[in-house]
Amino acid sequence: MPAEPTDRQAEIVATEEGVLKWACTGIEGQLNFEDIVCAVPNPERRPGCRVLFLDKNGGTGEDSSIRLATINIPSIPVALTSFLAEIPIHLRCGEPVQVVISTRSGTGTARAVFQDLLRPFLRNLSVDYRVYETQSAQSILELSQSLFLSRASTGVPQTIILLSGDGGLIDILDVFSKSKDAIRAAPTLALIPCGTGNAMASSMGLRSGPASGLAPLLRGQPIPLPTFTVKLSPGSQMVTDEGKGRVSIEPGAESDTATHHTMYGAVVASWGLHAALVADSDTTDYRRFGSERFKMAAKELLYPSDGSESHRFRGQITMTTTASDDDADLDLRSETVAENEHMYVLATLVPRLEKDFLISPDSVPLSGKIRFLRFGPQSPEEAMRLMTLAYQGGQHVREESVTYREVESLRIDFQEELERWRRVCIDGKIVVVEKGGWIVLSKEPRQLLCVLQSGP
Numbered sequence: 001m002p003a004e005p006t007d008r009q010a011e012i013v014a015t016e017e018g019v020l021k022w023a024c025t026g027i028e029g030q031l032n033f034e035d036i037v038c039a040v041p042n043p044e045r046r047p048g049c050r051v052l053f054l055d056k057n058g059g060t061g062e063d064s065s066i067r068l069a070t071i072n073i074p075s076i077p078v079a080l081t082s083f084l085a086e087i088p089i090h091l092r093c094g095e096p097v098q099v100v101i102s103t104r105s106g107t108g109t110a111r112a113v114f115q116d117l118l119r120p121f122l123r124n125l126s127v128d129y130r131v132y133e134t135q136s137a138q139s140i141l142e143l144s145q146s147l148f149l150s151r152a153s154t155g156v157p158q159t160i161i162l163l164s165g166d167g168g169l170i171d172i173l174d175v176f177s178k179s180k181d182a183i184r185a186a187p188t189l190a191l192i193p194c195g196t197g198n199a200m201a202s203s204m205g206l207r208s209g210p211a212s213g214l215a216p217l218l219r220g221q222p223i224p225l226p227t228f229t230v231k232l233s234p235g236s237q238m239v240t241d242e243g244k245g246r247v248s249i250e251p252g253a254e255s256d257t258a259t260h261h262t263m264y265g266a267v268v269a270s271w272g273l274h275a276a277l278v279a280d281s282d283t284t285d286y287r288r289f290g291s292e293r294f295k296m297a298a299k300e301l302l303y304p305s306d307g308s309e310s311h312r313f314r315g316q317i318t319m320t321t322t323a324s325d326d327d328a329d330l331d332l333r334s335e336t337v338a339e340n341e342h343m344y345v346l347a348t349l350v351p352r353l354e355k356d357f358l359i360s361p362d363s364v365p366l367s368g369k370i371r372f373l374r375f376g377p378q379s380p381e382e383a384m385r386l387m388t389l390a391y392q393g394g395q396h397v398r399e400e401s402v403t404y405r406e407v408e409s410l411r412i413d414f415q416e417e418l419e420r421w422r423r424v425c426i427d428g429k430i431v432v433v434e435k436g437g438w439i440v441l442s443k444e445p446r447q448l449l450c451v452l453q454s455g456p
């Protein structure tokens with residue numbers, strides 16, 4: 001790694017065995033090809049070339065130690081020609097690219113990630129951009145309503161770069177799903193993972209931190225984002241304020257609020273242990289621990305500090321499945337889970353809920369297939385073992401105690417007295433269903449958003 005190559009004009013260049021060797025004003029250094037993001041013509045010295053690379057110890061944010069640095073070379077060596085960047089259409093669509101920095105995502109590094117990584121990337125590619133920083137939990141919702149949605153419904157193409165966790169994506173989806181206006185141009189979203197779980201980004205292969213989001217920005221294709229709809233019985237309420245507040249769920253685009261509410265998601269809907277640990281760990285205190293917060297809350301649920309048994313969640317679960325892909329519409333079957341007590345109940349569109357938490361190994365990101373996963377009451381030790389297997393390449397799905405199926409839809413009728421055990425998680429948001437209430441999850445047919453995905 002060079003000492004300080006940024007913006008310097010290298011004098012000698014040699015390439016061998018995946019390494020670019022350079023020298024400038026008496027300093028020699030080298031750059032591994034694997035750290036190179038791309039190369040662009042040097043705007044100040046033609047026909048020179050500027051190489052953009054990841055300097056892994058150069059960042060300014062606490063957790064963000066990666067910085068995008070540059071080095072100028074007199075011409076492009078043959079070995080580097082594949083790095084020459086062509087500005088993709090989604091970065092030059094006429095309108096400035098919109099950059100959303102979610103300042104409270106994860107451990108609060110999104111602003112530093114923008115300054116150290118994304119801003120130099122966009123500037124060196126001469127991409128016109130506009131930045132929006134969140135001021136509150138409502139910011140992305142408001143921006144989506146006032147700007148992104150009106151553009152999409154009038155057919156204006158737009159690219160939105162999200163420096164956030166799953167929350168930013170879900171906020172945009174929420175606004176678009178509830179819109180009564182038709183979407184004439186689905187926005188293209190680029191994910192720069194800055195959150196805690198980063199389920200969607202991790203599932204799409206962006207598992208080595210925010211820098212992994214640069215490749216799809218440069219070389220990705222927009223793919224429609226599959227989503228699901230959850231209908232909830234009419235007494236359901238959204239939980240706010242670290243579990244203390246309750247607000248009504250806004251009516252959805254097609255919801256008849258007399259009979260149900262509607263929510264939308266792109267990642268996961270859960271009940272039981274998963275929903276409870278997401279709900280319990282969503283406090284300022286827990287958030288400080290990053291993704292460790294999920295494991296900490298899981299321990300408390302499995303080994304309650306009052307010494308009691310971990311909870312058996314009661315309710316009836318009904319799945320709708322198809323016999324095969326070929327006759328999807330023709331052969332829908334309804335099947336009720338024989339057991340009425342559960343510990344872990346989850347339906348997901350994605351393989352990973354965190355970087356290494358492979359909850360649904362058969363899921364292919366953006367395929368639109370929903371997979372259902374369940375296990376019944378277990379000892380805390382056995383539940384921990386199953387969860388640990390999920391961190392070990394998704395091996396839990398091979399265990400006999402785990403039900404793992406592709407489903408078309410899922411219904412849960414809750415049979416719980418206490419509200420605490422009727423908490424449902426829909427893409428990180430927590431909803432309490434009323435006593436005797438129900439939810440129905442199914443595929444959403446509308447295509448509202450696209451995400452940039454790198455090729456294989």
Ligand SMILES: Nc1ncnc2c1ncn2[C@@H]1O[C@H](COP(=O)(O)OP(=O)(O)OP(=O)(O)O)[C@@H](O)[C@H]1O
Binds near residue numbers: 136167
């Ligand atoms: N300035 C702010 N003030 C208050 N809340 C904010 C602010 N900026 C963002 N938020 C909220 O912080 C939360 C961050 O969610 P996000 O999903 O991006 O990160 P995360 O929860 O750490 O990651 P993940 O969802 O991937 O686990 C969102 O609820 C968002 O609305």
